[in-house]
Amino acid sequence: MSIFHHKKEISVQTIRRLPQYLRIFYNLHAYGRELVSSTALAEETQLLPIVIKKDLQSVGAPSKLRAGFKVAGTIAVIEKFLGWNNLNKAFLVGVGHLGAALLGFDGFKNHGLEIVAAFDTHPEKVGNALHGVRVYHTAQLAGVIEKENLKIAILTVPAAAAQGITDTLVAAGIKAIWNFAPVNLTVPAGVIVQKEDISSGLAELCAKLKSR
Amino acid sequence: MSIFHHKKEISVQTIRRLPQYLRIFYNLHAYGRELVSSTALAEETQLLPIVIKKDLQSVGAPSKLRAGFKVAGTIAVIEKFLGWNNLNKAFLVGVGHLGAALLGFDGFKNHGLEIVAAFDTHPEKVGNALHGVRVYHTAQLAGVIEKENLKIAILTVPAAAAQGITDTLVAAGIKAIWNFAPVNLTVPAGVIVQKEDISSGLAELCAKLKSR
DNA sequence: AAAATATAGATATCAAAATATCTATAAAGA
DNA sequence: TCTTTATAGATATTTTGATATCTATATTTT
Secondary structure (H helix, E strand, O other), X not given: OOOOOOOOOOOHHHHHHHHHHHHHHXXXXXXXXXXXXXXXXXXXXXXXXXXXXXXXHHOOXXXXXOOEEEHHHHHHHHHHXXXXXXXXEEXXXXXXXXHHHHHOOHHHHHHOEEEEEEEEOXXXXXXXXXXXXXXXXXXXXXXXXXXXXXXXXXXXXXXXXXHHHHHHHHHOOOOEEEEOOOOOOOOOOOOEEEEOOHHHHHHHHHHHHHOO | OOOOXXXXXXXXXXXXXXXXXXXXXXXXXXXXXXXXXXXXXXHHHOOOHHHHHHXXXXXXXXXXXXXXXXXXXXXXXXXXXXXXXXXXXXXXXXXXXXXXXXXXXXXXXXXXXXXXXXXXXXXOOOOXXXXXXXXXXXXXXXXXXXXXXXXXXXXXXXXXXXXXXXXXXXXXXXXEEEEOOOOOOOOOOOOEEEEOOHHHHXXXXXXXXXXX
């Protein structure tokens, strides 16, 4: 056996399930539950108990033998793993239908995200505030990013505009882009792009519908 | 060798990539391109050529040796596979920020979906039209579903209301629910639920950010 | 005409993820 | 006290998906 400890890699799929667990654990905590077993969680999530067990073990969730996982402690390790124990300042580019909806979503505070600014090019939007977030003109992007030292961008612009704005964001030192535009962005190594595309989910649904 | 032909199973991941291919093929078609190779597509999508090749082969995309896949023919097979070659009537329940944004998204016409009605409980929304879609009171759900023979529901209500409405939908004969509420719905076998959860994507992004 | 090349097509290998099985133990019940 | 049981913990197996390699061939180049 090696004397080196290999840091256990946590799979992407596990990471994607963590928010779901977190939501349930928040509820349990609010109801005063201190322990919950993987079998109980399995009913709630419709996942297999063993999937949940392995997911929680992999982030180091504390447990009590024969009793389940500790609610408060598990919340703490998941939040810490995701960095959701303190808020990251972020901003949004493109105040269209989707962008406005995201600005109105107050759940981000539970997800480590605080949207502190928005950007758009339409004169009737610039200068106003939407859901308490001020809308700047896109031309001011670089300045605001630098002044506020922002690292995370939420991109909700039309496909045609996405790459151009991305180049501006990268030049301004942005480290992560959450991309809702239906294009693949080209960025230098080191910049993280997380693509979101609901048409994938719709395709999955339609494929299931057809094969019945 | 068996005399039975085993219908090749198409993987979920392949299905989720199909809309992306379709978008690119629409563009190519608009520009008059008749053939495109997997290597060319790989640059555009940032996927490996072999992934694309296998994906397209698995839905039976027509090709020409040494030249690539046929643009028009590939569009046809993908659309057919997903059932996007003709419109499915759908409706939306919950005209909040997200629901309104989805109503305003006109791209659904390219995705085999036509939203013909919306439902909400707020008196100031009921009776109006939003983006050309009439908003009914949720109490009228069963009636409208039956009258219009609707099969696909888009659920954008708060978590607390989701299961109750789902029960109504199921009782009214709905076959598929595209669920944007952050809960796991319980439905009888045969009803398809496709869950959409952007917090998974955010978790992925945050995990990547932390591990740099 | 001959050689080189880029491609789909087919098959094989590898990696990731899900699932199953086994073990030890603390708690509950007889 | 003894037995049963539900659980986390650990390991093994299976399945799924991604990646690599090889082949045949139409096209292009020489």
